[in-house]
Amino acid sequence: MAPIKFEIEKEIPGQMGRAGKIETPHGVIETPTFVAVGTKASVKALTPEQILETGAQVVLANTYHLYLEPGDERVKNFGGLHKFMNWQGPMMTDSGGFQVFSLGAAYGKELSKITKITDPSQLLVERSLDGEAPRLARVGQDGVSFRSHHDGSLHYITPEKSIEIQHNLGADIIFAFDECTSPSEGYRYQEEALERTHRWAQRSLDYHKSKPNAEFQALFGIVQGGREESLRRRSAEFIGSLDFDGFGIGGSFAKEDMETAVKWVNEILPKDKPRHLLGIGEPEDLFMGVENGVDLFDCVAPTRNGRGGTLYTSRGKINIKNAEYREDQGPVDEECECSVCKNYSRAYLCHLYRAHEMLGGTLGSIHNLYFIINLVKNMRRAILENRFPQFKNEFLAKYRKE
Amino acid sequence: MAPIKFEIEKEIPGQMGRAGKIETPHGVIETPTFVAVGTKASVKALTPEQILETGAQVVLANTYHLYLEPGDERVKNFGGLHKFMNWQGPMMTDSGGFQVFSLGAAYGKELSKITKITDPSQLLVERSLDGEAPRLARVGQDGVSFRSHHDGSLHYITPEKSIEIQHNLGADIIFAFDECTSPSEGYRYQEEALERTHRWAQRSLDYHKSKPNAEFQALFGIVQGGREESLRRRSAEFIGSLDFDGFGIGGSFAKEDMETAVKWVNEILPKDKPRHLLGIGEPEDLFMGVENGVDLFDCVAPTRNGRGGTLYTSRGKINIKNAEYREDQGPVDEECECSVCKNYSRAYLCHLYRAHEMLGGTLGSIHNLYFIINLVKNMRRAILENRFPQFKNEFLAKYRKE
Numbered sequence: 180m181a182p183i184k185f186e187i188e189k190e191i192p193g194q195m196g197r198a199g200k201i202e203t204p205h206g207v208i209e210t211p212t213f214v215a216v217g218t219k220a221s222v223k224a225l226t227p228e229q230i231l232e233t234g235a236q237v238v239l240a241n242t243y244h245l246y247l248e249p250g251d252e253r254v255k256n257f258g259g260l261h262k263f264m265n266w267q268g269p270m271m272t273d274s275g276g277f278q279v280f281s282l283g284a285a286y287g288k289e290l291s292k293i294t295k296i297t298d299p300s301q302l303l304v305e306r307s308l309d310g311e312a313p314r315l316a317r318v319g320q321d322g323v324s325f326r327s328h329h330d331g332s333l334h335y336i337t338p339e340k341s342i343e344i345q346h347n348l349g350a351d352i353i354f355a356f357d358e359c360t361s362p363s364e365g366y367r368y369q370e371e372a373l374e375r376t377h378r379w380a381q382r383s384l385d386y387h388k389s390k391p392n393a394e395f396q397a398l399f400g401i402v403q404g405g406r407e408e409s410l411r412r413r414s415a416e417f418i419g420s421l422d423f424d425g426f427g428i429g430g431s432f433a434k435e436d437m438e439t440a441v442k443w444v445n446e447i448l449p450k451d452k453p454r455h456l457l458g459i460g461e462p463e464d465l466f467m468g469v470e471n472g473v474d475l476f477d478c479v480a481p482t483r484n485g486r487g488g489t490l491y492t493s494r495g496k497i498n499i500k501n502a503e504y505r506e507d508q509g510p511v512d513e514e515c516e517c518s519v520c521k522n523y524s525r526a527y528l529c530h531l532y533r534a535h536e537m538l539g540g541t542l543g544s545i546h547n548l549y550f551i552i553n554l555v556k557n558m559r560r561a562i563l564e565n566r567f568p569q570f571k572n573e574f575l576a577k578y579r580k581e
Numbered sequence: 582m583a584p585i586k587f588e589i590e591k592e593i594p595g596q597m598g599r600a601g602k603i604e605t606p607h608g609v610i611e612t613p614t615f616v617a618v619g620t621k622a623s624v625k626a627l628t629p630e631q632i633l634e635t636g637a638q639v640v641l642a643n644t645y646h647l648y649l650e651p652g653d654e655r656v657k658n659f660g661g662l663h664k665f666m667n668w669q670g671p672m673m674t675d676s677g678g679f680q681v682f683s684l685g686a687a688y689g690k691e692l693s694k695i696t697k698i699t700d701p702s703q704l705l706v707e708r709s710l711d712g713e714a715p716r717l718a719r720v721g722q723d724g725v726s727f728r729s730h731h732d733g734s735l736h737y738i739t740p741e742k743s744i745e746i747q748h749n750l751g752a753d754i755i756f757a758f759d760e761c762t763s764p765s766e767g768y769r770y771q772e773e774a775l776e777r778t779h780r781w782a783q784r785s786l787d788y789h790k791s792k793p794n795a796e797f798q799a800l801f802g803i804v805q806g807g808r809e810e811s812l813r814r815r816s817a818e819f820i821g822s823l824d825f826d827g828f829g830i831g832g833s834f835a836k837e838d839m840e841t842a843v844k845w846v847n848e849i850l851p852k853d854k855p856r857h858l859l860g861i862g863e864p865e866d867l868f869m870g871v872e873n874g875v876d877l878f879d880c881v882a883p884t885r886n887g888r889g890g891t892l893y894t895s896r897g898k899i900n901i902k903n904a905e906y907r908e909d910q911g912p913v914d915e916e917c918e919c920s921v922c923k924n925y926s927r928a929y930l931c932h933l934y935r936a937h938e939m940l941g942g943t944l945g946s947i948h949n950l951y952f953i954i955n956l957v958k959n960m961r962r963a964i965l966e967n968r969f970p971q972f973k974n975e976f977l978a979k980y981r982k983e
Contacts, residue, residue: 219936219938220929220932223939244936248932249928249931253907256908263926311658508658524659526659529651530650531623533651535628535937536623536625537943538623538626538628540939578929
C-alpha cells in the first residue's frame with residue numbers, strides 16, 4: 180500500500196492549479212498549503228502548540244542539520260522526529276542536498292547575489308567569501324564529500340546515505356538526494372549536475388523501495404535544471420517517469436525565472452501526484468505557484484522575518500521596529516485573525532523588539548506563519564469556490580499598494 | 582475600601598509561616614507564592630498563556646525599565662500594563678529603587694561580589710567596572726538623579742514621581758520608593774540611607790493616598806536596613822506603623838545575613854498584612870522565607886537560569902547542555918508535572934540549547950518557573966495540612982544530595 184494518498188478535489192478552470200488532499204500516516208494535509216520549516220527539529224521560537232495555532236498542517240525538518248546534530252541515529256533511538264520534537268502531525272525532511280551544496284560546491288560562485296537563496300546556512304558562506312577559502316564540498320559521481328560547517332569534520336553523503344538518514348529521522352514524506360546548482364552556473368555544468376541528480380534519484384528510489392520504510396514513508400523525487408527550458412523539461416520527464424510518491428521542484432531561483440520554470444515542469448509532471456515548490460514563500464510567488472499546479476510550499480522567510488521584526492500585513496510588509504509604531508494601538512494587521520493580532524497592539528510588539536525581548540520573535544513568527552499559511556488556505560478555498568483569479572487580484576492589489 | 586484584602590488561613594505551629602490569600606482587583610492570589618518577573622512587560626520568552634501554564638498567579642514588572650522604555654505615559658494611554666502585555670491576572674510593579682541604585686549609587690562598590698544580586702541590569706555595571714567611569718546615579722534628599730543605562734539621558738526620580746509612574750502603569754500592587762544599599766556599605770551610610778528610605782516611604786504613601794488610584798492599587802512599603810539588627814528592627818517598626826497595604830523586605834543580601842534579617846523584620850511587621858521578600862527565589866531561601874512569615878517572593882533566577890540551560894530538578898540543579906544528557910530519554914525531572922517534563926526528553930532540550938534554538942530558552946523557562954512556583958504551592962499545601970517541617974526536610978534532603 181502506498182504510504183500517502185493524493186486526491187484532487189477541484190481545479191482552477193483553464194489553469195494548472197488545484198485543491199486537493201494528501202493522506203499521510205500522521206493525518207490529512209489539505210492542499211495547497213504552506214509547510215512550516217523546523218530546521219533543527221524546532222520551528223524557531225515556537226512550541227508545537229504554537230505551531231498548531233498558526234494553522235500549520237506539516238513541518239519540514241532539515242536532514243543536513245539533523246544528521247550533524249543531534250545525529251539521525253540518536254533521533255531514531257528516540258522513536259523518530261515526531262516523538263523527539265513532540266509534533267504529532269505530518270512531517271517532511273528534505274534530502275540535505277540544498278544545504279550540502281549551499282555550504283559547499285556553490286561556494287565562491289556569487290551565490291550571495293541570487294535573490295531566492297533563503298537558507299540560513301547561506302550566511303556562513305557569505306561570511307567567508309573573502310580570500311581563497313577552500314570549497315567545503317566536493318561532488319563525485321557517487322555522492323558529495325563535505326566538511327561540517329560546525330566543526331570541520333569530514334562527511335560523505337551518497338543517495339543511499341541520504342535516504343538512510345531520512346529513514347532514521349522517520350518523516351512521512353522524504354526527498355531524493357539531488358544536486359542543487361546555482362543559477363550562475365553555465366549550461367554545461369547544469370547539464371552535468373542534472374544527469375547526476377537523475378542517477379541519484381534512481382538510486383534514492385531503489386534504496387528506499389528495498390526497505391520496509393517505503394510502506395510508511397513517501398519519497399518525492401526532485402526536478403532540477405536551473406533556468407534552462409530544455410533541462411527543466413528533460414528533468415520533469417525523467418523524474419516524473421519514476422515511481423515516486425510526489426515531486427519537489429528544486430533550484431535556487433532568480434525571481435524572473437521562477438514562473439517559467441514551474442510552468443515547464445508542471446506541464447509535464449504526472450497530474451495525480453503532489454508537487455512541492457522548495458524554499459519559496461513570498462505571497463506573489465505563492466499565487467504564481469498555486470495557479471501553476473503547486474500543492475506544497477516551504478520557506479524560512481515567515482519565521483526569519485518574524486524574528487527580525489518584518490511582519491506581513493494585507494497591505495504589504497512592515498518593519499514593526501520603526502518608531503511610527505510606538506504609539507500604534509491597532510493590531511499588526513486589521514484583517515488577520517491570528518492570536519497575536521487579536522491580543523496585542525503594534526505598539527507592544529514594537530516595544531518587545533526594541534527591548535530585545537525574545538517574546539517579540541515568538542509573536543512575530545506566530546503572526547507571519549499564520550498570515551502565510553492562512554493566505555494559501557484562502558487560495559485553496561477560492562479554488563474550491565471557483566473564484567481564484569478574483570481572490571488573487573483583490574489580494575495583490577491591496578498587498579502591493581504600500 | 583481597601584484595594585486588596587489579606588486573609589490568613591493557617592499558620593505553621595510555633596513558627597511565623599502562614600498560608601493565606603490576597604484578593605486583588607484582578608483576582609485572588611493564594612499565598613505563599615512565587616511571583617513571575619516580567620521586567621519589561623514580558624516574562625522573558627513566554628506568552629501569557631505559557632505564564633499561566635507555569636502556575637504563576639502574579640507578574641511583577643519593573644518600573645525603572647518601563648519608565649525608560651516604552652514610557653509609563655504610553656503604557657497608560659494603552660490602558661495600563663495588563664492590557665498592554667495581555668496579562669489578565671494580578672500584577673505588581675517595583676518602585677524602581679533597586680534598578681536606579683544597582684545601576685548607579687552602588688556602582689564601584691564591589692556590588693559584583695555580592696551573591697544575591699539577581700537583576701540583569703547589574704551586568705551593565707560589571708561591564709563598565711574598569712577605569713574611572715562616573716557614577717550613574719546621585720542621591721539627594723528629595724530623590725535620585727540618574728542617567729539612563731540606554732542612552733545616557735538624565736532623569737530625576739522622587740518618591741512622588743515613582744508613585745506617579747506606577748499609577749500610570751496600573752499594577753494591582755505597587756511599592757514605595759526606597760534606597761537599596763549594598764551590604765558592603767558601612768553602618769553610617771546604611772543609617773543615613775535608611776532615614777531617607779523612611780522619609781520617602783511616608784512621601785510615597787502621602788502622594789498615593791491623595792490620588793484616586795489608592796482605591797484600586799495597593800501600596801507596599803519597603804523595609805531596609807542592610808545586615809544591621811538595630812536598623813532592620815527600626816525600619817520594620819517605622820514602615821510597619823504606616824498605613825501601607827503590605828510590605829516588601831528589600832536589600833541586597835549576603836546569603837548568611839538573609840535569614841536573621843527576615844526574622845528580625847517579620848517579628849515586628851503587623852501580622853495581618855502580606856509580606857514580600859524582594860528578589861529571592863532559590864529553593865532553600867524560599868523555605869526559609871515561608872517559615873519566617875513571607876507570603877510573596879520574586880526573582881529572575883528561574884527564567885534567567887532557564888534561558889541559560891540551568892534547570893531545577895527535585896535532585897538539584899542540572900546544566901542540560903552537558904554531553905551526558907544527549908542520550909537521556911527521561912524528562913528534566915521525573916517528579917515534575919509541567920508540560921515540558923510531560924512532553925520532552927532531556928535529550929531534546931540538550932539538543933535545543935546546543936543548537937542555540939530559542940525554543941530551548943522558552944521550554945527551560947516554563948519548566949523552571951513551574952518548578953519554583955509549584956514548590957511554593959506545595960509549601961502552602963503542607964502548611965494547610967500541618968506538615969510543613971516534614972515537607973521541608975524531605976524536599977531539601979533530596980534536593981541537596983546531588
